[in-house]
Amino acid sequence: MARSFTGARPLPLPHRAQRFAIVGWNFLVVYLRYKRVQKNKKLTPEERARAYSREHQRNAERIYRTAARLEGLLIKTCQFISSRADVAPPEYVAVLSRLQDQVPTRPFAQIEDQIERELGRRPDELFATFSRKPVASASLAQVHRATTHEGRDVAVKVQYPGIERTVETDLQNLSLLVRLLARIEKNYDFRWLMDEVCKYTPRELDFVMEGQSAERVAKDLRHRSDIHIPAVLWEYTARRVLVTDFVKGIKISDIPRLLEAGIDPNQVALIMTEAYCEQILVHGFFHADPHPGNLLVLPGPRVVFIDFGLSKDLPEGFRVNYARLTMAIMQQDDQGMADAFRALGFRTKSDDPQSLIALGRSFFEAAGPEAKPYVDADVMPEVNERLSRILTENPVTAIPPDILMIFRVIGLMSGLQKRLDSTVSMFDTIGPYAREQAEKHGRLPAGEAAG
Numbered sequence: 507m508a509r510s511f512t513g514a515r516p517l518p519l520p521h522r523a524q525r526f527a528i529v530g531w532n533f534l535v536v537y538l539r540y541k542r543v544q545k546n547k548k549l550t551p552e553e554r555a556r557a558y559s560r561e562h563q564r565n566a567e568r569i570y571r572t573a574a575r576l577e578g579l580l581i582k583t584c585q586f587i588s589s590r591a592d593v594a595p596p597e598y599v600a601v602l603s604r605l606q607d608q609v610p611t612r613p614f615a616q617i618e619d620q621i622e623r624e625l626g627r628r629p630d631e632l633f634a635t636f637s638r639k640p641v642a643s644a645s646l647a648q649v650h651r652a653t654t655h656e657g658r659d660v661a662v663k664v665q666y667p668g669i670e671r672t673v674e675t676d677l678q679n680l681s682l683l684v685r686l687l688a689r690i691e692k693n694y695d696f697r698w699l700m701d702e703v704c705k706y707t708p709r710e711l712d713f714v715m716e717g718q719s720a721e722r723v724a725k726d727l728r729h730r731s732d733i734h735i736p737a738v739l740w741e742y743t744a745r746r747v748l749v750t751d752f753v754k755g756i757k758i759s760d761i762p763r764l765l766e767a768g769i770d771p772n773q774v775a776l777i778m779t780e781a782y783c784e785q786i787l788v789h790g791f792f793h794a795d796p797h798p799g800n801l802l803v804l805p806g807p808r809v810v811f812i813d814f815g816l817s818k819d820l821p822e823g824f825r826v827n828y829a830r831l832t833m834a835i836m837q838q839d840d841q842g843m844a845d846a847f848r849a850l851g852f853r854t855k856s857d858d859p860q861s862l863i864a865l866g867r868s869f870f871e872a873a874g875p876e877a878k879p880y881v882d883a884d885v886m887p888e889v890n891e892r893l894s895r896i897l898t899e900n901p902v903t904a905i906p907p908d909i910l911m912i913f914r915v916i917g918l919m920s921g922l923q924k925r926l927d928s929t930v931s932m933f934d935t936i937g938p939y940a941r942e943q944a945e946k947h948g949r950l951p952a953g954e955a956a957g
Contacts, residue, residue: 522675525576526682532572533683536565537690562597570601574610578669579676579707581605581645585797586918594921603798609643617650617664624744629662632742636662644799646673646710646815651752658751660739663713665746670711677704702910706794710815713748719793719817720750726789732777734810755802755810759925769807775928777809779935782915787829787939790820794911796918798925818911822947824850828912829943835866836933836940843867851906861900 543549543557573580587594588602617640622628629636633652640648647665654660684700709715717738724735734753742749756763758778764771778801785792793800795816802810820828827849834842843866844859854861923930 522679525675526679528572528576529580529679530683532568536568537687539565559595559597562595563601566595566598566601569598570604573602573605576676577610578645578672579680581609582707583680585645585799588797609645609648611640611643611648612666614638616667617648620664620667621662621747624747625742633660633662642799644813652749654739654742658739660742660749661736661752662742663748663750665711665713670708673707673711677707702907705907706816706818706911712745713743713815714745716813716815716817717743717748717750719791719814720811722791723785723789723793723811723814723817726785726791727781730781730784732806732808733781734804734808736810736812750812753802753804753810753812755804757798758801758803758809758922759798761926764803764807767805769803769805771926772928772930774803774807774809775923775926775930776935777807778922779919779930779932781809781811782919783936783939786820786912786915787825787832787936787943790822790825792818792820792911792915794818794915796915796922798922801922816911818908820908824906824908826943826947828909829940829947831866832936832940833944835869836937838867840866850909851904852902853904855901855903858900861902865902 539561540558543554543561546554546557549557569584573584584602584605588599588605618629621632625632629650629652634655634657635653637651639650641651641661642649646669647663650662650664652660652662681697681700681704684696688697717740720735720738724737727733727735736750736753739749739751756767756769758764758774761771764774778796782792782796793811793814793816795813800811800813802812804810827846831843831846831850833839834846840859840863844862847862847866852862852865923932
C-alpha cells in the first residue's frame with residue numbers, strides 16, 4: 507500500500523531549467539564521489555570496498571531524496587535500478603526500493619478533477635463507492651479502489667495532472683546528461699539506451715493503449731491457469747483513466763508474506779520465467795516492465811501481471827532470429843551466435859565476428875560457474891572487463907532497438923530471481939520455447955530479421 511513521505515509534501519515541481527540544475531548538480535556530486543575513491547591509489551582492496559560501500563549508501567540516499575522531490579521520470583528510473591538486485595549495489599537496492607510503494611501521492615481534489623475531465627462525471631457519480639485514499643502510487647499515476655453500481659470491485663488508475671509535461675522535460679534533461687557522460691567517460695555511452703527510453707516512455711501515458719496491451723497478453727496466455735491479468739472495464743476507461751478488476755495479491759518480492767501464505771517462491775520464479783519465455787518467443791508481444799510493483803502473487807500460486815504501459819511488439823522475423831540466437835548461446839555455438847546477431851541487426855566496425863561472439867558468451871558467463879538463474883555479481887566485473895576490451899577493439903556500431911526491451915526484461919527478471927533465491931534454470935526453461943520456434947520457422951530467410 508502506498509504511504510506518503512513523512513513531513514510536508516514535496517515542493518511544487520520546478521520548471522525545466524530548475525529540474526536540470528537540480529539533477530545536474532546531483533549527477534556531478536555522485537560522479538565526483540566515485541572518482542575520488544577510484545583515484546585513491548593508497549587504499550587497500552578491503553579499504554576500497556568499504557569506501558565504495560559508504561559512497562553507495564550516501565549516493566543512493568541523495569538520489570532517493572532528489573527523485574522523491576522531483577517525481578516524474580526520476581522515480582521510474584529509481585524503480586528500475588532497485589529492481590536490479592543482481593547487478594546494482596545492495597545499498598542502492600535497499601534505499602531505492604522505498605520508491606516501489608512509497609511514492610508521494612497527489613491530493614484527492616486533483617484526482618477527482620482529472621477523472622471528471624476524462625470521463626465527464628465525478629467519481630461519486632460514476633461509482634457506488636470510491637476510496638479517497640490511494641491503494642498504490644507510482645511515477646506517473648496513482649490507484650484508488652472503487653465499487654461499480656453493479657457491485658464490481660475495481661482499481662481506478664488515474665494519471666497525474668501535468669505529468670506529460672514533466673516527463674517530456676525529464677527526457678530532455680536526462681538525454682543531455684547522458685550525452686555529457688558519454689563524452690567524459692567513453693566506456694559509459696548510454697545514448698542508444700536513452701534513445702529507446704525516449705521512444706517508449708510517452709506510450710506509457712496512453713491508458714487506452716495500456717488496456718489494449720493487457721487484453722492482448724491475457725488472450726495469449728488464457729490457457730495458463732497460473733497467470734492472471736485483471737480485466738479492463740472499457741466503459742470507465744479513457745486516455746488518462748484506466749479501470750480494471752481489483753486484485754489483492756502479495757508483491758512478488760515479499761518473501762516473508764509468500765512463505766506465510768504457503769507459497770513456494772521458487773515456483774513463483776518458474777511461473778514468471780515461463781510466462782515471459784512464452785510471451786517473447788511464441789507470441790512476440792510482452793509485458794516489458796516486470797519490476798516488483800507490477801507483479802503480484804495469489805494462492806495456487808498464480809502470478810498477476812499489472813501495469814501494461816510498457817509493452818513490446820516484436821516482428822516475426824526478429825522473434826525467430828532471437829530464438830536462434832538463444833539456441834546458439836545455449837549450445838555455445840560461436841558461428842551460430844555471430845550469424846544470429848547479424849540477422850537481428852547487430853553490426854560491428856569490422857567484419858571480425860569476435861565482438862559478437864564475446865557478447866553472446868557474456869550472457870552465458872554472467873551466470874557464473876554455478877550456472878545461477880540470475881546474473882552473478884561476483885563474476886560480472888571480469889566478464890565486463892573482457893567484453894569491454896573486445897568491444898573497444900571492434901566496436902558494435904548498430905544495436906537493433908527491439909532487442910533493448912528484451913534485455914531490460916531479462917535484467918529485471920534476473921534481479922527478481924535473485925530476490926526469490928531462485929534455483930530455476932533460465933536455460934532449461936527457455937530452451938524448449940526457443941527450440942520449438944527455431945525449428946518451426948527453420949526456413950525463414952535470415953534477411954527477414956530486421957522486420
